[in-house]
Amino acid sequence: MTTATKGPDVPSPPRAPAPPVAGEPWQRLHPRMVVVSVSWLAGPAAALLATMFLARDLLNTHGWIVLGSYIVVAAVQAGHEWVRYRTTRFRITDGELELRSGLLFRTDKSIPRDRVRSADLTANPVHRLFGLAAVKVGTGERTGKSEDDELVLDGISRAQAVRFRALLLHRGGPDGADAAPALPVPLARLRWSWARYAPLTVTSLAGVLAVVTGGSKLLDTLGLDLTESRVARDAWDRLDALPIAVAVAAVAAVLLAIGVAGSLVSFAEAWYGHRIEREPEGALHLTRGLLTSRSVSVAERRVCGVELSRPLPLRAVAAARLTLLATGLGGAAGRFSHPAQLLPPAPLNAAHRVTADVLNEASSPIERVALRGHPRAALRRRLVRGCLLAPAAAAALTGAGAAAGLLPWWTAAAAAPFTAGCGYALARDAYRGLGHALSGDYIVVRHGTFVRRTVALRRGAIVGFTGRQSYAQRRAGLFTLTATTAAGKGAVRIRDVDVAEGLRFAEAALPGLVAPFRAPEPSPAE
Numbered sequence: 001m002t003t004a005t006k007g008p009d010v011p012s013p014p015r016a017p018a019p020p021v022a023g024e025p026w027q028r029l030h031p032r033m034v035v036v037s038v039s040w041l042a043g044p045a046a047a048l049l050a051t052m053f054l055a056r057d058l059l060n061t062h063g064w065i066v067l068g069s070y071i072v073v074a075a076v077q078a079g080h081e082w083v084r085y086r087t088t089r090f091r092i093t094d095g096e097l098e099l100r101s102g103l104l105f106r107t108d109k110s111i112p113r114d115r116v117r118s119a120d121l122t123a124n125p126v127h128r129l130f131g132l133a134a135v136k137v138g139t140g141e142r143t144g145k146s147e148d149d150e151l152v153l154d155g156i157s158r159a160q161a162v163r164f165r166a167l168l169l170h171r172g173g174p175d176g177a178d179a180a181p182a183l184p185v186p187l188a189r190l191r192w193s194w195a196r197y198a199p200l201t202v203t204s205l206a207g208v209l210a211v212v213t214g215g216s217k218l219l220d221t222l223g224l225d226l227t228e229s230r231v232a233r234d235a236w237d238r239l240d241a242l243p244i245a246v247a248v249a250a251v252a253a254v255l256l257a258i259g260v261a262g263s264l265v266s267f268a269e270a271w272y273g274h275r276i277e278r279e280p281e282g283a284l285h286l287t288r289g290l291l292t293s294r295s296v297s298v299a300e301r302r303v304c305g306v307e308l309s310r311p312l313p314l315r316a317v318a319a320a321r322l323t324l325l326a327t328g329l330g331g332a333a334g335r336f337s338h339p340a341q342l343l344p345p346a347p348l349n350a351a352h353r354v355t356a357d358v359l360n361e362a363s364s365p366i367e368r369v370a371l372r373g374h375p376r377a378a379l380r381r382r383l384v385r386g387c388l389l390a391p392a393a394a395a396a397l398t399g400a401g402a403a404a405g406l407l408p409w410w411t412a413a414a415a416a417p418f419t420a421g422c423g424y425a426l427a428r429d430a431y432r433g434l435g436h437a438l439s440g441d442y443i444v445v446r447h448g449t450f451v452r453r454t455v456a457l458r459r460g461a462i463v464g465f466t467g468r469q470s471y472a473q474r475r476a477g478l479f480t481l482t483a484t485t486a487a488g489k490g491a492v493r494i495r496d497v498d499v500a501e502g503l504r505f506a507e508a509a510l511p512g513l514v515a516p517f518r519a520p521e522p523s524p525a526e
Contacts, residue, residue, distance in 0.1 A: 026089040026100075032130040033155030037081035038074045090153060092167055097137060099151055109151055115139050117302045117328020119165040121295040123158060128293065133161035137168060138328035165297055184277035184285060187357040188343070188350075197345035198267035199260045200313035271344045276358065284324075284358065286342065296340075302327045304461035304487035305442060306342070306355050308366055308454040315452060320351045324358065325457065325488040340488070355456070365442040365456040371435025377476035378496035379431040386423025386430075394419040436494045436505060443483065443509050445494050455492050461485050465506040465514060467499075481506060 088101040097116070099109045118138035127133055134154035153164070239247045272290035279285050284303065286296045305325040314320055322343040329340045343354055352364040359365070398415040401407035430449040437444050439456065446454040462483045469479040473496065481494040481502040494502060507514040 026091050027156075029085050029088050029153075029155035030130075030132055030157055031085055032132060033085055034078055034081045036126045036130055036132060036155065038077050085155070092164060097151065097168065099153070111137060111139055111151055113168060116168045118296065118298045118326065119168050120329075121161050121165055121297075122292065124292040128158075131158055132156065133158040135161045135164055165295075184279045186275060186277050187284075188274075188276040188354045190271050190274035190288075190344070191346075191350075194344055194346045194350075195264060195267050197314060197317065197319045198263040200317065200319070201263065201311065201345055267344060274344070276342065276354065286324075296329070298324070298326045298329055300360075302329075302487075303359065303458075304485060305455065305457040306358065306366075307488065308351060308355070308456075310348075310452045310454075312450055314345055318348045319345050320348050321345050322351045322354060323488075325455070325461075325485075327461075327486040329487075359456075361440075365439040366444055366454050369437045369439035369444055371437045371444060371446055372501075374431070374434040374496055375476075375478065375498050377478055378434060379427070381472065381476065381478075381496060382427035382430050383424065386427035387420045390423045391416040391419040434495065436497065438505075438508055443492070443505075445483075445492050447493070447495050455488075457483060457485060457487070457492050459509050461487055462510060465510070467502065483509070 083103055084101065087103045088099070090097070090099045092098075092113075095113055097111045097113060099107075101107050116137055116139060120136040120138065121133055122136070123133040132155055134152060135156070137151045137153075139151075153161070156164070239250065242250065269290045269292070271288050273293075274288035275286075277285045277287075278300070279297070282300045283297045284300060286294075286298075288294055303324065303326045307323040307325060308320050309323065310320045321341065324340045324342050326340065342358065343351055352367040355364040355366060356362065395412060395416040398407055399412040402409050402412045426449050430447075433446055433448055433452050435444075435446040438459075441459055442456045443459060443462070444454065444456050446452065462485055464484050466482045466484060467479045468482070473479055476496075477499060478496045479499050479502060481497055483492040483494075483506075484490065485492065494505070497505070503514055
């Protein structure tokens, strides 16, 4: 298939690192980090002690052994952190950020300051209690390795972390004398009315699953059996005395209440104090968090676009979530909890307004363009999967369950038509969700059913285009066109687009890039 590439839009030739500033001292992490390192045990230990207290009539030797193991783990973790504190040194010079760590295996890392793309400052409740913070430095490089390749200063004072972030992004000297005093420009703030959308996300279901699985695992760890508890037996007897429909409704209502409450608590913790600001030095600054504060700064020249995601429940109420696409700022969850997420679930018009402000455009590139649909062959591919393959798989699974006596016989007969009906509706919806277009300096691409995603990517941030075809796509005259970029997940895919249309779109997005690889189109006279 056709492949075309071009160089990155902001390359810089390699150059020798600047020499360190004379007399710039090496610095240590804060010694309080030794205490902070064992904070992750506080939650499980509290749950363990509470369970031991409430179920003390069932407590046995196994529970005391588990409690002792927590103490041993805490001691080992504290010792490891003390070694890290004693062996870690770092400093910022005129040209580099340097980090040295390790006792048996020594590690030396250095990042040229002109290659820093983002600085993520995070402080969990224990960090904040001791006045500490962690700074993760992003360079935009993709090595395919673990977080050990990232340069993270975890365990420095918050004032020092703020100063370091300003130095890394604003290119000031190590003494911080040239910091700009101008005030930032606010772009967006949290509205608590948006909390009504929180139960419409997967957080509700995740909260229920977390409570149920966490509780069962804790009881299993302690070797406790609920059937021996008087409280559990009384609750079961009361449910058993109710009609089956009422009992199921009562359990469902309790689980739903737990999910809604969990999603609201999670929303408040994650998005309290949320604001987006444009700093005078040319950076976007995102701040949020109640217990764990998160503060991310991204140089605006590294901003490449946004992704608008709309799960099915949010689509039903005209709401969406917004994520920033920028080099050096990953789009997936990780240690610092979605650093690229711009907005919580919010009204669609608010998401479009923030998109325009963040991209410094008069209007949102997503809102102002009508997307081009895809060929009918793309619909046929989805109908085959939704109306033939999925019902066949459902019938086979339920048939096996009925043959084993695990399911009633009628489930096997009803599975295929029910799955076919759902598959048809989802296939039609997935086809309607396909689209692509050029919107000024951006390409806009949309796809998805359960979660419909619309990406607006700056054309200058596209590194190249790659086309891939499966056997079924070749027979249908379709292919998947991928725009490669250093931002977000590294690729934006236009699925099941006509080959000729896809090549024309790639050429229009980056003129002169695909033309040498295209066969000349026949003239009308021919």
